[in-house]
Amino acid sequence: MNVVGEVYKPAPEVLVEMYETFQRQGAEITRQFRDGTLIPAHVQALIEHRNPFASEVSPARINHAQLVVSKPCSERTGVEQLVEWIALYAELGITLTSEEVTIPAHQEGLDRLIVVPKGMMPQKAFDLCTVRFNGKTWKYVSQSLDKAVPTNDRTAESGSYAIWIRDRVEADEELKNLSADMLTEQSVKGITLLERLLYEIKYHAETGKHLDLKNWTLCSGSRVSDGYVPSVYWNDGKLWVLWHYVSSRFGNLRSRAVSL
Incomplete structure (x- = not known):
């Protein structure tokens, strides 16, 4: 159970699943960069917690x-x-x-x-x-x-x-x-x-x-x-x-x- 204020520490099996998910996402992001669907401004918007596709x-x-x-x-x-x-x-x-x-x-x-x-x-x-x-x-x-x-x-x-x-x-x-x-x-x-x-x-x-x-x-x-x-x-x-x-x-x- 996660107590309020406690730092979340995922279990080892969850970490493995997260890593595999990031690998798949990374490959897809790379593909979209290559075909121009994604651009650096989209990623920067995500980093800044903004909608990267607003008024796209x-x-x-x-x-x-x-x-x-x-x-x-x-x-x-x-x-x-x-x-x-x-x-x-x-x-x-x-x-x-x-x-x-x-x-x-x-x-x-x-x-x-x-x-x-x-x-x-x-x-x-x-x-x-x-x-x-x-x-x-x-x-x-x-x-x-x-x-x-x-x-x-x-x-x-x-x-x-x-x-x-x-x-x-x-x-x-x-x-x-x-x-x-x-x-x-x-x-x-x-x-x-x-x-x-x-x-x-x-x-x-x-x-x-x-x-x-x-x-x-x-x-x-x-x-x-x-x-x-x-x-x-x-x-x-x-x-x-x-x-x-x-x-x-x-x-x-x-x-x-x-x-x-």
Whole structure:
């Protein structure tokens, strides 16, 4: 009999049965990895006690979703860019309508629209990146980014929203050498981790290329649970999510200004 609070110790015969079961499951998991039915994001979701098949979309569909864009963002209206986001999300199995999104007033120089659908969370965006980039992603913590980064200037919990940022591969030159603390003191609104990850997906769908090849985007609109600030960049063929002190500042660490 197992007493409450006592550590469960299976009998030897049970251990043998469990081992044989794991062997069979391991072989099947390997087979499904080979045919693409399972992907690393599924296993990571199980490790984090999340449903790996929630709102399931085939990996191939996520990986190959792309947009044909003939003009730079400066020549595309907010409505045109919103239509692009709606089409991209449809390919990712996410329903978004134009009625859900209010496009903020355009600010000179901030020409790229980022649209966040209701219910989208950092971990979901990271998982989409993981699938799209064939597992070539890494984050500083093993736990879900939803728990690791609980504080954000904006969220889509209650509804979809849109922001404007500069249409650049590299994070804002104007904000280099400015720490998250300094940006707060100067009342500079910065991009969140979620927004930066979605930008990566959208940019890749448009160009097949990546952002921040030389610099880090400091996601100054977000805070890690212990006060650190997340950053994102592409290096060594992989998307990285890292942490920085709120006081960290150097030339290659830059936020991206946001207009609401």
